[in-house]
Amino acid sequence: MFSYILRRVFATIPVMLIVALFVFSLLYIAPGDPAAVIAGDQASPEDVEKIRKNLGLDRPFLIRFSEWFFNLLQGDLGTSMFTGMPVTELIGQRVEPTLSLMLLTLIIAITIAVPIGVIAAWKSGTWIDRGIMAISVAGFSVPVFVVGYLLAYFLALELDWFPVQGYVSFSKGFWPWFETLVLPSIALGFVYIALIARITRATMLEVLSQDYIRTAKAKGMGQMGILFLHALKNAAVPVVTVIGIGIALLIGGAVVTESVFAIPGLGRLTIDAIVRRDYPLIQGLVVVFSFVYVLVNLLVDVIYTVIDPRIRY
Amino acid sequence: MTTYAAAPALPDILPPKRIRTGWVGFLFNNPTIAIGLALLLSMLFLAVAAPWLGTVDPTALEPIKRNREPSLEYWFGTDAFGRDIYSRVLYGARVSLTVGFSVALLASASGLLIGLVSGTIRRADSIIMRIMDGLMSIPPILLAIALMALTRASVENVVIAITIAEIPRVSRLVRGVVLTLREQPYVDAAISCGCRTPMLIWRHILPNTLAPLTVQATYICASAMITESILSFIGAGVPPIIPSWGNIMADGRTLFQIKPYIIFFPAVFLSLTVLAVNLLGDGFRDVLDPRKSKSA
Numbered sequence: 001m002f003s004y005i006l007r008r009v010f011a012t013i014p015v016m017l018i019v020a021l022f023v024f025s026l027l028y029i030a031p032g033d034p035a036a037v038i039a040g041d042q043a044s045p046e047d048v049e050k051i052r053k054n055l056g057l058d059r060p061f062l063i064r065f066s067e068w069f070f071n072l073l074q075g076d077l078g079t080s081m082f083t084g085m086p087v088t089e090l091i092g093q094r095v096e097p098t099l100s101l102m103l104l105t106l107i108i109a110i111t112i113a114v115p116i117g118v119i120a121a122w123k124s125g126t127w128i129d130r131g132i133m134a135i136s137v138a139g140f141s142v143p144v145f146v147v148g149y150l151l152a153y154f155l156a157l158e159l160d161w162f163p164v165q166g167y168v169s170f171s172k173g174f175w176p177w178f179e180t181l182v183l184p185s186i187a188l189g190f191v192y193i194a195l196i197a198r199i200t201r202a203t204m205l206e207v208l209s210q211d212y213i214r215t216a217k218a219k220g221m222g223q224m225g226i227l228f229l230h231a232l233k234n235a236a237v238p239v240v241t242v243i244g245i246g247i248a249l250l251i252g253g254a255v256v257t258e259s260v261f262a263i264p265g266l267g268r269l270t271i272d273a274i275v276r277r278d279y280p281l282i283q284g285l286v287v288v289f290s291f292v293y294v295l296v297n298l299l300v301d302v303i304y305t306v307i308d309p310r311i312r313y
Numbered sequence: 314m315t316t317y318a319a320a321p322a323l324p325d326i327l328p329p330k331r332i333r334t335g336w337v338g339f340l341f342n343n344p345t346i347a348i349g350l351a352l353l354l355s356m357l358f359l360a361v362a363a364p365w366l367g368t369v370d371p372t373a374l375e376p377i378k379r380n381r382e383p384s385l386e387y388w389f390g391t392d393a394f395g396r397d398i399y400s401r402v403l404y405g406a407r408v409s410l411t412v413g414f415s416v417a418l419l420a421s422a423s424g425l426l427i428g429l430v431s432g433t434i435r436r437a438d439s440i441i442m443r444i445m446d447g448l449m450s451i452p453p454i455l456l457a458i459a460l461m462a463l464t465r466a467s468v469e470n471v472v473i474a475i476t477i478a479e480i481p482r483v484s485r486l487v488r489g490v491v492l493t494l495r496e497q498p499y500v501d502a503a504i505s506c507g508c509r510t511p512m513l514i515w516r517h518i519l520p521n522t523l524a525p526l527t528v529q530a531t532y533i534c535a536s537a538m539i540t541e542s543i544l545s546f547i548g549a550g551v552p553p554i555i556p557s558w559g560n561i562m563a564d565g566r567t568l569f570q571i572k573p574y575i576i577f578f579p580a581v582f583l584s585l586t587v588l589a590v591n592l593l594g595d596g597f598r599d600v601l602d603p604r605k606s607k608s609a
Contacts, residue, residue, distance in 0.1 A: 018447025026459055034463045137595065141588035143539045145546060145562065146580040153573050164570065252454030256543050259566075270458065274549045279462055286459050290451045297450075 001305050008301045012294050019290045020072060023283055024065055027055060038081075038277045054081060055279065077284035082276040087284035090269065097167045098265035101188065101257065102250055104181050109189035109196060110243065116193075117200025117239075118227050124205060132197065139194025144253040148187035148260035155183060165262035184261045188253045192246050199242045203235035210234075236307045244300035251289050343600060349592030356586050360406035368400035371556040383574055392564050392575050401556040402578050408468060408557035409538045409586060415472045416537035420479040421530040425522065427480065428487020429514060432495070442488070445481040453478035454540055461549040468551050471544060475537050486529055490522045524601040531594035535587045542583055558583045 027034055035052035036043070043051075056064040071078065077087035120132040156164040162183050168176040207213065208231055216226045258267030266285060273281040333341050340347040359366065391397055431441040448456070453475075460474035494500060494517075503517050544550030545559025546566075553560055558579040565575030 014443060015446050015450055018444060019450050022444075022447055023451070023459065026463060037463060037465055137591055138584075138588065141535070141591050142584045143542055143580075143587070145543070146584055149569060149573070149576050149580065152569075157570060157573075248452040251452040252543070255454065255458075255547060259547060270455075271547045274458060274462055274547060277462060282459055282462050286451060286455045289455055293452060294450045 004305060005302055008298060012298050015294055016291060019294070020069060020287060021065070023286050023290070024068055025061075026283075027057065027279070028061055034279070038279055040277065051081070072287070077287065078280040080273075080278055080281045082273075082278045082281070087281050090281060091266065091284060091288055094264060094266045094269045096169065096265075097263050098254055098258070098267060100170060100177065101181055101184055101254060101263060101265060102247075104178075105185040105189040105192065105250060106243075108185050109192040112189075113193040113196035114200050114232070114239065117197040118204055118232060120197065120201040121204030121208060122223075122227055124201075129201075133201070136194040136198050139190050142190065143256075144187055144191065145256045145260050147190045148184065148257055151183045151187055152260065167261075167263040167265070180261075180263075184257045184263060187260070188250060188257045191249055191253065195246050195249070196239065196242055200235065200239050203238045204231055207231045207235045233307070237304060240300055240303055240307065244297045247293055247296045251293060343596050345592045346596030346600070349589045349594075349596060352585060352589035353593065356406055356582075356589065357410060359403055360410050363400075363403040363407065366403060368403055369397050371396065371400040371404040372554060392561070396556075398561065398575060398578055401561050402558070402582055404556045405558045405561060405579060406582065406586070408551055408555060409541060409583065411468065412472055412475070412541040413534040413538040413586075413590065416475045416479060417530045417534035419472065419476045420483050420533050420537075421526055423476070424480050424483020425487050425526060427484035428522070429491060429519070431484060432488045432491025433510065433514060433518075438488070441484070445484055448481040449485070451478075453536075454543060457540060457544060458547075458549050461544060466550065466552040468555065471541055471550050474544075475540050478540070479533050479537065483526070483529060483533070486525060487522050490525055491518055494518050494521055528594055528598045528601060531590055531597055535590040535594065538583070538587055538590070 033048075035048050035055060035057055038055075039048045039051050052058055056067075068078070075088060077091070079085070080087055080090055083090065116132050120129045123129050152164055156162045163180050166180055168180050170177045204227075213226060213231060216230050221230075254265070255267035255270050257263070258265045259271055262268075266289075270282065270285050272278075273285065332338070340350070392401070427441060427445075431438045456478040457471075457474040460477060461470065464470040464474070500513070500517055503513055508517070541550060541557065542559035542562070545557050546563045548563065550559055551557045553563075561579040562576045565572065569576055
């Protein structure tokens, strides 16, 4: 098992290398002159020249890349063009809200999605199943900010159950922190719930037709025991895979959710970076988010070996 | 003279079932496709016929009439610059549908090409797939954001950015299908009959990738429309002057607490359009892959 995990860890290195190389080359692949685009329409030729120099576009690609990559290995993502602060510092200041939002979303989504997926499979073909699946199609179709605004309008503005916007740090206590994050987490988790519920239902249907389920039934085991002990355990691998892959949806959605609910996290930082055309910051954010995504999926691979002892590559 | 007892008329145990054939029958048997198609066609109609549906210039500013509530004169109200939201939403359908369809077409065409090359040429496969692994590790919306930050805001650039973000998934899918098809006996048979590689791909492999590709293209169309609205909403999409659903919602963002209708109408149109395309995708999947329809 240890050697398998070690091999998986090493396998992520080329992936991360390609991510870094690709994100860096975007500056060179992009059509037109990126320096002129970043400078904006009102910029003087001197400004454009300054930005070109700042981005290192006046020097050869390979030299710039090795420089940038060497700094990256040392944890230096460059300097923000707008604030002049190190990108890693800017990102570090904003990690907490985003991390809280994502973790809470993950917990809420899994606790809702897995049981409803199991119920849909158990009651397959009935109106309960059809209802759950119809809601899941809606979950794929309604964009995250629409869900966010609907929740904010009805539950926060009209009913006044939750604060409309803002974020309270975890250090100020659990309840205020939790209260501000409930609506954003549900909004962000909506697609994710649909995705996980769908895959849970599909794999559960397959598992429930197996012989050992019939045996469990024959020996008099209760319905809940069969569903949640025997079947769910065997349906876990695809479900965990989708939970890992779906993190990409969460990362993209977090950018929007933080804007809707005015949460000062990495998503807001991304939007500010876009508005100010602060390319080094955008580059740093994409690299950090991608690495997190790769690491989460590495973790998923490790979890496989725990939930399914047959997996030993 | 013998008389025969006439058999009593049998009651109809099974009522006569009218079997519908042709287009009508197809839609009748696949209600998801029918509903999706009807919704999508009506959106398409609204988009194409926008100038003749009682709209005004969607970019015309009328500061005197700003922030009007929905009324008989302004069906969906007006925004902070006095622009008619009804007109903007109808013209916005053009942007969303254009982006959705173009991305679906471009991404499946390029993904098909890359997938076919990667699936047939073994030496190229490992290199292409490593690159695709890397690309897939960048969350699609962030990749599109990074690309948009380096190019001028325009509908074409939005299409290109979202297409690049979607290509890895398509090429993965096509490659997987090609790899399983290569093991099929009829492919061996074709090779043993002297069929050359280009003809083999064109005649025996390509047609069999089209069914899963169609389903995938529909889902890509749906996700591209959502991505476009997200990009426009956060200010990295189509230029603010062009009315797109994401832009209208971005305009309504600051006034959300007092004028929620500015966001409400484009949100409903966007959700319905994406729902229509998703329903079509689910319908296509059930029709084209009968094995999957039972489980998923």
